[in-house]
Amino acid sequence: MKIRARFLDISAEPLALMHAEDAAKIGAKDNDRVKIDAKASTTALLNVSDTFGSPGEVILSGVLRRKIAAEDGDEVGVSYASNPESVRSIRRKMDGEALSREEISAIVRDILEGRLSKIEISAWLTALYINGMDLDEIAAFTESMVDTGDRVDFGAASVYDFHSLGGVPGNKITPIVVSIAASAGLMIPKTSSRAISSACGTSDFVETFCNVELRADELKRISQEVGGVLAWGGSMNLAPVDDMVISIEHPLGINPRAQMLASILSKKLAIGATHLVVDIPTGQGTKVPTFEVAKEYARDLMGLGERLNVRVECAITYADQPVGNAIGPILEARECIRILEGDRHPSSVVEKACELAGMILEMGGIPNGGERAREILSSGKALEKFRQIVAAQGGDPGIKSADLVPGRHVADVASAKSGYVHSIKNKDIVAVAKAAGAPADKGAGVLLHKKKGQRVEKGDLLFQIYGDNEAKVARAKELAEKYQPCEIEGMLLKKITSVKTVA
């Protein structure tokens, strides 16, 4: 039918809003697709209503204006369009079948180009969550995701990379690992993410002392000049379909294993990584609760590496409590830089960073990696390399930890009894740090004064809540009193080694 078009900037999705009377005329229903014909043609998702809009008019989201080369008031053709073929493949995944490379690639492309609706993407992710994918499917999935974005070619024989599955708060090791590896002469163009549901992603704290929003050509130039880089992956067009998927996963609170693995590896393939070390934090309140699950992830990652021609090694790391003492952007940046400056504490951070950097060094042919990493760190060479990276990313070339000053509002949380710290609950610490304003408020977060297994006396300081905003700090303190993230018990149940790293 021919109908008058009106454009409204209401959605990033290609939507067409029609009155029920008009929709019935073309035999289309709510959430169907329609073909829109003007100077050019496109497909849009139909929303039908008899309570808003009026017959004789189709409301199109603004993104379609350019696609069909039409203006407000133009007559456009609207007709029923069938679903894309990929909906059939989604249904096959619901039925527990394995999908072909072509089917997976069509789904990824259709998500990227807005041809699949939120309803269909949600069904896809739910089916993936429940029925999973085998490694051949995940490898095809990964490559399809790479194909949707740009690739960076460093013109180097070997490109090293490092990734943490995340889920443990306070994991500020990335700048240390990258600085050590680059200092040893390896090229390590590290892209990181911002927090999705956590209190502070790597990019959230790195951007407190230098620019992380680099273009692909800057990533390349800095890596070639300095050897290492600490960029935010989101500012480049690497496997962009991932970001579209995250916004659907987020409200459901799911991250299907196949999607998670393809997401990690696609970003590594896009920057041409040939060697990859993956940190798998394992423990209560993380994504990976047990050692058995961690081993499965490690096996899958290595199996995918074989299929995708990337050498992958994994470290299962202790994550029953936060890594180090600081959680939140400026607090984590300060703790991280202090270690680069030579501080031996918190030892959990120092140990974890050196062990993981050591694995990368060994992949690069440098023997006794962990030992060599400790030497590079204590010699001051890692700090020097770090400062070069910071300078190349527009930060202060003489950066020091004392420059980083957390929020001026501070609330102390003391122990209500004497005993031993029995547990520090990751999820609750994250909730408190977020309530204080992290990661958007850079000065907000939590600073732990006691870790698991330590003795406390009644009235001792357990942790401090920092923030840029007094009301938020007060709210965070209320939350801390409600959640009690540090549990104190009357006796030591078991001696906990401060860190356990398993290669």
Added chain:
Amino acid sequence: MKIRARFLDISAEPLALMHAEDAAKIGAKDNDRVKIDAKASTTALLNVSDTFGSPGEVILSGVLRRKIAAEDGDEVGVSYASNPESVRSIRRKMDGEALSREEISAIVRDILEGRLSKIEISAWLTALYINGMDLDEIAAFTESMVDTGDRVDFGAASVYDFHSLGGVPGNKITPIVVSIAASAGLMIPKTSSRAISSACGTSDFVETFCNVELRADELKRISQEVGGVLAWGGSMNLAPVDDMVISIEHPLGINPRAQMLASILSKKLAIGATHLVVDIPTGQGTKVPTFEVAKEYARDLMGLGERLNVRVECAITYADQPVGNAIGPILEARECIRILEGDRHPSSVVEKACELAGMILEMGGIPNGGERAREILSSGKALEKFRQIVAAQGGDPGIKSADLVPGRHVADVASAKSGYVHSIKNKDIVAVAKAAGAPADKGAGVLLHKKKGQRVEKGDLLFQIYGDNEAKVARAKELAEKYQPCEIEGMLLKKITSVKTVA
């Protein structure tokens, strides 16, 4: 934060559109929820963008105007709101767990009240499709759906009802069944649906000769006066959550068994049915492909009946080809009324209607139900009752089949070779009838001249395509030539009994 509101009638969902800058300030992401505070408070689904909308303004869908009692330009409070608890239950169903009565009821209520987004409802349906529900869950689900809508109380000890799982085209038996049962003195207030994906639902053809959009009080009055009624269920507020769910199922092409069973039974419970006969059409190209699957449905329906205090009996019926010869609103109405007038053909329709009516009669204590049903039909009493019902619903009290005239554009489809009709593909016949304009064009449809097992000579008429619009009929004919819905083979493979009814 306080922000200026603008209302736009863009969605039936409670949406809030915010610029990414503002969303970041309140720590909310795309597809999160936000609390909106004005004179009253409510929750809306957040859509975030940095390409449309502008900072300092929140665009709210028109449905929220009344809910928060605000006007364009008013300052409203917007803050992050957590997901409803029911999202956790959806995730539990994804994990294959059984849900409690309370969890199921919360999901149903949250769908009804717009608290769950399309993303979440889609995940719910996908999880239901894959992981299913046990009968106790489905019974709770059914009761929760009843609770979302109105109930009609007929003040009768026994209320009879009849339902067909559908999926077979040409199944125009409902008016015959209802007229026979009502003529025998049983109260049978039948509500039907319009086509969802088929060429013609019961209400689509009944409304060609009387009004089907009845209010609950009319349904009650007519049933009490005449004994039977032929209403469209959608015009009453019976288990309304079902319609919201259908619009999400439709693009996915799924109808999870639990949802389907709860949907059927909730509408029966809402009108207080005490006795229910369910027709399970079984065959290629229907919802129920095999006898084994049909038996599972029958067992489930009877098990649910026990739990819900409704006596349920099921008939597994032959559905490898359309029922009777006519597919499409006026064509089906004409065929149906001809049978009430005494026509013995098509015998498949006569037999099926009488067998099912007979089951209802027997449930009502009338012995030899099938025989009794045939007597009521051939005596003209069913026609008399039918005309009373039609008159009560505002139709012509002297209605006759000759009043129903199908579309004036007709295309003949002849056999390209001699042989026997080997199959008539339900889905293809439906596609052709829809292409011709059914169900929106009342005169459109397909009239079969040969059924399975019949001998045809080259050039014999196989079927005719009717339509109100010449171009649509031409397009339907092209489709028929492409699909070849009637397969002709050189020899009779197997003699097919015209109908097989299994109680």
